[in-house]
Amino acid sequence: MTKHTPNLKAEKILGGVATSQRHDSAHKHVTGTAVYIDDMAEPAGTLHACLGLSTVPHGKIRAMDLAAVRAAPGVVDVLTAADVPGENDISPTGLHDEPVLAEGKVQFHGQPIFAVIAETREQARRACKLAKIDYEELPFVTDIGGLDPLKDKLVTKPLRLQRGDAKEAIGKAPRRITGKMRVGGQDHFYLEGHIALAIPGEDHDVTVYSSTQHPSEVQHMVSHALGVSSHAVTVEVRRMGGGFGGKETQSNQFAAIAAIAAKKLKRAVKLRPDRDDDMTATGKRHDFVIDYDVGFDDEGNILGVDFIFGARCGFSADLSGAVTDRALFHCDNTYYWPAVNAVSAPLYTNTVSNTAFRGFGGPQGMVGAERVIDEVAFATAKDPLEIRKKNFYGPSGDKKGDRNVTPYHQTVEDNIIQRIVADLEKSADYAGRRREIAAFNANSRIIKRGIAMTPVKFGISFTATQFNQAGALVHVYTDGSVHLNHGGTEMGQGLYVKVAQVVAEEFQIDIDRVKITATTTGKVPNTSATAASSGSDLNGMAAQNAARQIKDRLIDFAAEAHQVAKDQVIFLPNRVRIGNEEISFAALVRQAYNARIQLSAAGFYKTPKIHWDRDKGRGHPFYYFAYGAACSEVSVDTLTGEYVIERTDILHETGRSLNRAIDIGQIEGGFVQGAGWLTTEELVWDDKGRLRTHAPSTYKIPLASDRPKIFNVTLADWSENAEPAVHRSKAVGEPPFPLGMSVLHALSDAVASVADHKICPRLDAPATPERVLMTIERVKAEAAK
Amino acid sequence: MSMAAIRNEIRFILNGEDVALADVAPDETLLDYLRLRRSLRGSKEGCAEGDCGACTVLVGRLSGGKLVYEGVNACIRFTGSLDGCHVVTVEHLGDGSGKLHPVQQAMVDFHGSQCGFCTPGFVMSLYALWMREPKPSDAAIEKALQGNLCRCTGYEPIIRAARGISDYGKVAQDPLKRERESIVARLAAMNDGARVEINIDGKRLLVPASVDDLAAILEAEPKATIVAGSTDVGLWVTKFMREISPVVFIGHLxxxxxxxxxxxxxxxxxxxxxxxxxxxxxxxxxxxxxxxxxxxxxxxxxxxxxxxxxxxxxxxxxxxxxxxxxxxxxxxxxxxxxxxxxxxxxxxxxxxxxxxxxxxxxxxxxxVPARGSHFSVYKITKRRDEDITATLGAFNLTLGADGTVASIRIAYGGMAATPKRAKAVEKALLGRKWTQATVEAALDAYGEDFTPLSDMRATAEYRMLASRNLLLRFLAETQGGTAPLQISRHEAA
Incomplete structure (x- = not known):
């Protein structure tokens, strides 16, 4: 960007809050000049690593013959667990259940055992193939379908949420249904795969460029693995080519191995796994088996619900405890369960350790809630939307004040789902289209249509309270330009530009005056992962805090220097009015510098109000909730199970949006990703414990031609955050993702039409064409009985 | 058959520059050449198997005197196959003034990028589309983007950008149009009619001068790997790291x-x-x-x-x-x-x-099917576009004047170890009235013809059921009617 000359007469700054400022890197994205880690100029002599992966799902390593690997062309070194100088562990929760490199035993097919370091990446990859490892194979389990969630091995402590006596309520209810549902996992398929580039420094120092959502954790893991202090390790990331949760903990391994090799060999080392290795060796969204037991009356009022959420966690805990917790936190979605019992079962399997993924278990919990709604709707022969509305939490502000306590005993204080759904019902013409679809289906033998509207309520905050803090660092230079740094990472979600907007707004300067800089542990320490949709809430507030400190100093200085009251110092666009005089922001800064005023500040923020007692299952884990709803219509071919999304209407709220363009982008993208999860994205393990869907040729994320044919996304302009979050905005990363549930339920509605809507299809996810066809066949067979 | 002259380098144009390469291994990919040897790192590696499109570049080639630019996957395109081509990467789009190309400006203004990693590939695919079709229909846009994955945007803003590109500039003013004649002349000058042979440490590539030359090469090198489009062989290299030397490229003939x-x-x-x-x-x-x-x-x-x-x-x-x-x-x-x-x-x-x-x-x-006959083919996949077949059925039917099946040929993919005819099914239909009853009675014969496998694309059970149902769909299509018989992405024009 060329040097900017601020307009000193402007009525508004360029790029303040509530403007549709473009992504800060958009120009670089489209020209190919945005630098991702693999695009950085490598230091001279950079070596390349490749991981040697386990070829059995569970076994003891009897012997490892790596002689041929070492002798292969270009190979400089081969690292095994014995080469880890510090702790051979990257467990993010301190359970010591996840090695950097497997030692003695392997617990899933694809587990990294050794790392080849060679002059070129191709040489490292070729050499990897030459390893001879002798295993004593052990029994293994990959699927959770056959496990008992209450008895089988868990990777971490389960959670129970309880309010009222669910068993009694269900037992006394006029009607009762029990059932089981399966919902599949999901690969993140960030377009930029994992990568780490480690550059050794003097003493114990190492700098690691890591594609990570959690630089501080990478720093800590690298320091543990190296056996050095955290101050020796600096982790930096300017941007990721997508994260979605897949780079919250999964970057640790690559960073640790690159750093170990770099320190050992005293050369820069880059580790970029091939896509297949990335998909094989890194964790994914947890798939679940959900057992449900629901009691209700003839009108469809739900009286009690009992859930067991069993999750495939893989061989180690990773974040599975928090993920399965969040599934329980969302087993109510937007519904009030008068009596509820919900338990989680984070199950051990011989598969890669599953991890964070946009929604973090929440969507799986909501899918369970929506299945329960569907069951009750079919049982009472009512439109599922009617059952949904009947069971919503009571509107907030309702004097009666009942029907608003969650299964975790937090009172919902900001509920707006009634208005969201009512508005969307009208704008999408739900009732009219339902009639049209019925008429269409009556005359169409092979193609059937279906429609569904599903709501979303998503809790915002890390449920681990200590993560709800953030830091920022703001420098103002003497020319009035601003250097901005904070602990949040940019993975495409537009965090950097949103925080820059907040800082520009605070100083009342055009956004071009604010330089967004790479996230690094050397500038802002002890940061939380950019996760839980919290990026702009936390870092926006921290940056605002830093800017305000400087601004306050400038006000103090100006008032004193110009002999005016402090309230006579007013920040106008690109200028400051001091008494009756206006000077440019840059001029004031220059004066302040000359007067030796500190022009740099570290900002800090911690989310108020939240607390959580896991043992008791009670607390106020969420600062606020974000709401939305989606209505989708589909066509299904009943001969093959193929389908198309005819139309989707979304009404979603982001409070007083910081940036409408960015927020709508998050909603559109989140919806399509959520729909992909529930439709074509299928993970398949074979009978040898191997993941068979480890590349885009076999794992099918949505294409442009999978998005809804008609796609209307609207922000609820009237909404604002009831809490004083940054400029009264709301988080937007995860909440739109479960809007994809509307597609699953529209498919279910179309399937149900083959039996005149008399049988609940119990359509599981992912609803691939195969699963849709097989469900049609089952429903037809049941109807014929 | 006269022996062609031999040259030991390939020649092509990379963006604006003439390139002559003598040190190209037969399995070097264009993407590695761009990123590792030329430090042109705008094109990204997302999958190294031609499925995600992050590496999309344009390759222009003279064919019958015409210069045609097409988007290709640089990750599975071999450098050695580029003799006589013009390679255009995302770095070549700007006019040097810092002003964005119309495709790029539209992508910026419509918020078409989020993480940005797939974006250069989208830009190149949209560029190819825009040059071909400045005002594309939504169907054309979706088709042009079938080979580009985006995980962030949900595609909607990219589609909006694609619709709007022509508001930002005219194709006639595009450098690739304006410089067409000089590029044609430069490419023509590179073509000396020689066979190319390159040997790097015993790994060899050959680019035949003609089909006769190809025939001669293959007689001498019967074990050579023949590479036309490299959409399969590319993966032998990037995924399986197989040795494929000697390689004979034929895509240019x-x-x-x-x-x-x-x-x-x-x-x-x-x-x-x-x-x-x-x-x-x-x-x-x-x-x-x-x-x-x-x-x-x-x-x-x-x-x-x-x-x-x-x-x-x-x-x-x-x-x-x-x-x-x-x-x-x-x-x-x-x-x-x-x-x-x-x-x-x-x-x-x-x-x-x-x-x-x-x-x-x-x-x-x-x-070509006979007039009055019925011919249909149906492909079943997990995802509609850019997916490998679970099962595919093709039906070629001629009815007699009396409504009986005069001839029928049915063949399937994905149902056996080879593409295979459903001969038992054909037999059960031949000579009978083409009715629901006849077709339903013939369905059992699928069991004689096929014993499909289960894999990550589909179970055997689904393959069999869907395959049988395709015959029912074919019957329904030959019988006509007003109700739709297939889902469609775009209504027929």
Whole structure:
């Protein structure tokens, strides 16, 4: 960007809050000049690593013959667990259940055992193939379908949420249904795969460029693995080519191995796994088996619900405890369960350790809630939307004040789902289209249509309270330009530009005056992962805090220097009015510098109000909730199970949006990703414990031609955050993702039409064409009985 | 047959620069050349298998005097196959003034990028589309983007950008249009009619000067790997790290690129890509148009050849079943000797074809269905576009005046170790009235014809059920009616 000359007469700054400022890197994205880690100029002599992966799902390593690997062309070194100088562990929760490199035993097919370091990446990859490892194979389990969630091995402590006596309520209810549902996992398929580039420094120092959502954790893991202090390790990331949760903990391994090799060999080392290795060796969204037991009356009022959420966690805990917790936190979605019992079962399997993924278990919990709604709707022969509305939490502000306590005993204080759904019902013409679809289906033998509207309520905050803090660092230079740094990472979600907007707004300067800089542990320490949709809430507030400190100093200085009251110092666009005089922001800064005023500040923020007692299952884990709803219509071919999304209407709220363009982008993208999860994205393990869907040729994320044919996304302009979050905005990363549930339920509605809507299809996810066809066949067979 | 002159380097234009490369290994990919050797790092590696499109670049090639630019996947395109081509990467789009290209400006203004990693690939695919079709329909946009994955945006803003590109500039002013004549002249000057032979530490690549030269090379090198579009062989290298030397590139041979029709039979040369065959096949055999549209993404269709789809013998290749149903034949050539066999006889067993050492597929001959006959082909996949077939059925039916089945040929892909005819089903239908009852009675015969496998694409149970249902769909289509019989992404124009 060329040097900017601020307009000193402007009525508004360029790029303040509530403007549709473009992504800060958009120009670089489209020209190919945005630098991702693999695009950085490598230091001279950079070596390349490749991981040697386990070829059995569970076994003891009897012997490892790596002689041929070492002798292969270009190979400089081969690292095994014995080469880890510090702790051979990257467990993010301190359970010591996840090695950097497997030692003695392997617990899933694809587990990294050794790392080849060679002059070129191709040489490292070729050499990897030459390893001879002798295993004593052990029994293994990959699927959770056959496990008992209450008895089988868990990777971490389960959670129970309880309010009222669910068993009694269900037992006394006029009607009762029990059932089981399966919902599949999901690969993140960030377009930029994992990568780490480690550059050794003097003493114990190492700098690691890591594609990570959690630089501080990478720093800590690298320091543990190296056996050095955290101050020796600096982790930096300017941007990721997508994260979605897949780079919250999964970057640790690559960073640790690159750093170990770099320190050992005293050369820069880059580790970029091939896509297949990335998909094989890194964790994914947890798939679940959900057992449900629901009691209700003839009108469809739900009286009690009992859930067991069993999750495939893989061989180690990773974040599975928090993920399965969040599934329980969302087993109510937007519904009030008068009596509820919900338990989680984070199950051990011989598969890669599953991890964070946009929604973090929440969507799986909501899918369970929506299945329960569907069951009750079919049982009472009512439109599922009617059952949904009947069971919503009571509107907030309702004097009666009942029907608003969650299964975790937090009172919902900001509920707006009634208005969201009512508005969307009208704008999408739900009732009219339902009639049209019925008429269409009556005359169409092979193609059937279906429609569904599903709501979303998503809790915002890390449920681990200590993560709800953030830091920022703001420098103002003497020319009035601003250097901005904070602990949040940019993975495409537009965090950097949103925080820059907040800082520009605070100083009342055009956004071009604010330089967004790479996230690094050397500038802002002890940061939380950019996760839980919290990026702009936390870092926006921290940056605002830093800017305000400087601004306050400038006000103090100006008032004193110009002999005016402090309230006579007013920040106008690109200028400051001091008494009756206006000077440019840059001029004031220059004066302040000359007067030796500190022009740099570290900002800090911690989310108020939240607390959580896991043992008791009670607390106020969420600062606020974000709401939305989606209505989708589909066509299904009943001969093959193929389908198309005819139309989707979304009404979603982001409070007083910081940036409408960015927020709508998050909603559109989140919806399509959520729909992909529930439709074509299928993970398949074979009978040898191997993941068979480890590349885009076999794992099918949505294409442009999978998005809804008609796609209307609207922000609820009237909404604002009831809490004083940054400029009264709301988080937007995860909440739109479960809007994809509307597609699953529209498919279910179309399937149900083959039996005149008399049988609940119990359509599981992912609803691939195969699963849709097989469900049609089952429903037809049941109807014929 | 005269011996061609030999040159030991390949020549091409990279963006604005003439390049002569003598040190190119036969398995070096264009993406590695760009990123590692030239530090042109705008093109990204997302999958290294031609599925995500993050590496999309344009390759312009003179064909019959015309210069045509097409998007290709640099990750599976071999550098050695670029002799005589113009490679255009995202770095070449700017005019140097810092002003964005219309495609780029539209992507910025419509918020078409989020993480940005896929964006250069999208820009290049949209660029190719815009040059071809400045005001594309939504159907054309979606087709052009079938080979580009985006995980962030949900595509909607990218589609909006694609619709708006022409508001930002005119194709006629684009540098690739304005400089066309000089590029044509430079490419023509590079073509000295020589065979290219390069040997790097014993790994060899050959670029034949002509089809006769190819025949001569293969007689001398019967074990050579023949590479046309590299959409399959590319993965042997990037995924399996197989040794493929010596490699013979054939994708440039104009003599193998003809599509002609004589006496109701379309002859397709072995070097004809899906994109090149599309116009003729979709016009003369309309059912093949929508099928070709669902093979790979645009980049793969621009590289992959119909001859390669046959020659590699895959049980899930999409062109053999419809061609077999149509009664196609195949011409194979060794030296100067040619033989023509029924296509179905070419596929002997899994991984085994009736191709002798030194022999190559020269052309496939596809009969146009007779007037009044019914021909349909249906491909079933997990995801509608750019997905590999779970099952694919092709049906070629002629009814007698009395409504009985006068002739029927049915062939499937994905149901056996080779593309295979459903002979028992055909037998159960032949001579009978073409009715629901006849078809339902014939369904049991599928069990005689096929014992499909379960894999990550589909279970055996689904493959069998969907395959049987395709016959029911075919019946319904021949019977007409007003209700839709297939889901559709875009209403028929």
């Amino acid at each position: 104009d003599e193998l690129k003809s599509v002609s029709e004589e006496d109701g039979v379309i002859t397709i040369g072995a070097g004809v890509t899906y994109s090149e065959a599309f116009a003729t096949l979709s016009k003369r055999i309309p059912a093949l148009g929508p099928l070709i549209d669902r093979i790979g993404g645009e980049q793969v269709r621009n590289m992959g050849t119909i001859g390669g789809n046959i020659a590699n013998g895959s049980p899930i290749g999409d062109t053999p079943p419809p061609f077999i149903a149509l009664g196609a034949t195949l011409t194979l050539r060794k030296g100067t000797a040619r033989r023509t066999i029924p296509l179905e006889e070419f596929f002997i067993a899994y991984g085994k074809q009736d191709r002798q050492p030194g022999e190559f597929v020269e052309a496939v001959h596809v009969p």
